[in-house]
Amino acid sequence: xxxxQISPVDAVGSGIAPDGGKYVYCIIRSDRQREFGxxxxxxxxxxxxxxxxxxxxxxxxxxxxxxxxxRENVLAHEFVNETVMKEHTVIPMxxxxxxxxxxxxxxxxxxxxxxxxxxxxxMKDKIEFGLKVLWDRxxxxxxxxxxxxxxRRLKDEISRxxxxxxxxxxxxxxxxxxxxxxxxxxxxVNDIHDQxxxxxxASRSNKPIGDRMILNAAFLVDRAQxxxxxxxxxxxxxxxEELLTFKYSGPWPPYNFVNIKLKLEKAD
Amino acid sequence: xGLLSNILFFPxxxxxxxxxWALGKVxxxxxxxxxxxxxxxxxxxxxxMLLELGDIDDAEYxxxxxxxxxxxxxxxxxxxxxxxxxxxxxxRVARSEDEGNAG
Numbered sequence: 001x002x003x004x005q006i007s008p009v010d011a012v013g014s015g016i017a018p019d020g021g022k023y024v025y026c027i028i029r030s031d032r033q034r035e036f037g038x039x040x041x042x043x044x045x046x047x048x049x050x051x052x053x054x055x056x057x058x059x060x061x062x063x064x065x066x067x068x069x070x071r072e073n074v075l076a077h078e079f080v081n082e083t084v085m086k087e088h089t090v091i092p093m094x095x096x097x098x099x100x101x102x103x104x105x106x107x108x109x110x111x112x113x114x115x116x117x118x119x120x121x122x123m124k125d126k127i128e129f130g131l132k133v134l135w136d137r138x139x140x141x142x143x144x145x146x147x148x149x150x151x152r153r154l155k156d157e158i159s160r161x162x163x164x165x166x167x168x169x170x171x172x173x174x175x176x177x178x179x180x181x182x183x184x185x186x187x188x189v190n191d192i193h194d195q196x197x198x199x200x201x202a203s204r205s206n207k208p209i210g211d212r213m214i215l216n217a218a219f220l221v222d223r224a225q226x227x228x229x230x231x232x233x234x235x236x237x238x239x240x241e242e243l244l245t246f247k248y249s250g251p252w253p254p255y256n257f258v259n260i261k262l263k264l265e266k267a268d
Numbered sequence: 269x270g271l272l273s274n275i276l277f278f279p280x281x282x283x284x285x286x287x288x289w290a291l292g293k294v295x296x297x298x299x300x301x302x303x304x305x306x307x308x309x310x311x312x313x314x315x316x317m318l319l320e321l322g323d324i325d326d327a328e329y330x331x332x333x334x335x336x337x338x339x340x341x342x343x344x345x346x347x348x349x350x351x352x353x354x355x356x357x358x359x360r361v362a363r364s365e366d367e368g369n370a371g
Contacts, residue, residue, distance in 0.1 A: 070337060071330075097359065108361050213317070
């Protein structure tokens, strides 16, 4: 989901070299050396900063490997970002970004200095929240059958007749339910958006995951508005208590609102 | 030239060209499936969702995650073998000739 896109022109294979590589978690503004403790990826590596002027990359030492996005690894990456975020505005790096040496990290900061600085200014004191909304399809369909006369009539017809004559009625019913579901889903999503948007700086809708999700959104929120945002989300979820499940998460680094395309290439 | 001239003057090349085209297509589809990790990533996100919703437990997650990681690695191997880019692994800032007009 990270939007700081790393597009390696051609990264190397899985050859394991000794330590010396740097795993980069995020970029922050800091004019002094910082330490964040032994919380890094790969079993509690020391997390510290590599600086260039007033920018710093938050890194830990690593062998030159490709990290699989296992839950353990992803959580380690995320936990470091959460820790750093408590005191800093961060530009998150996408998962698994490994540089071969400290010099290569410095070069990244030097060559992308202006873009990082601009984004850090824009993201100052802003955090991201994720909101996923799921529904129970069966429950919504049951509701539909109670409230929609046309659907109820077709269902009755199907239950009264023999299998052969109900084929088209079934098709029609399926189509009716599908379009009614789509309409209701869209109505819920629009309403939820309308409720929450006023307390956010920006929002973004991502593709829903799986077939029960109707909304997969990210909101950029001013730290000063965090409580207001929180209350609004809870209010909205209470409104839909019977029908929808709200999965609310954060604060995250602004993954969905930072888009710097880095031109990176394989390091030999 | 074109289809008509193939049919009129070189009847044999018609089907041959057709078969070549079909094989090329199959090859492309197979390569695409071997080297595209987007479906694995989508399944991984769905799996995480199931865990968060409490539909599966940690043990089940770990078991299914292992299978997905294996598929990711296979995709990576195929990408390497076919000379395509691999995400992950060591990178550095590109020192390419078009640096001047970057950004």
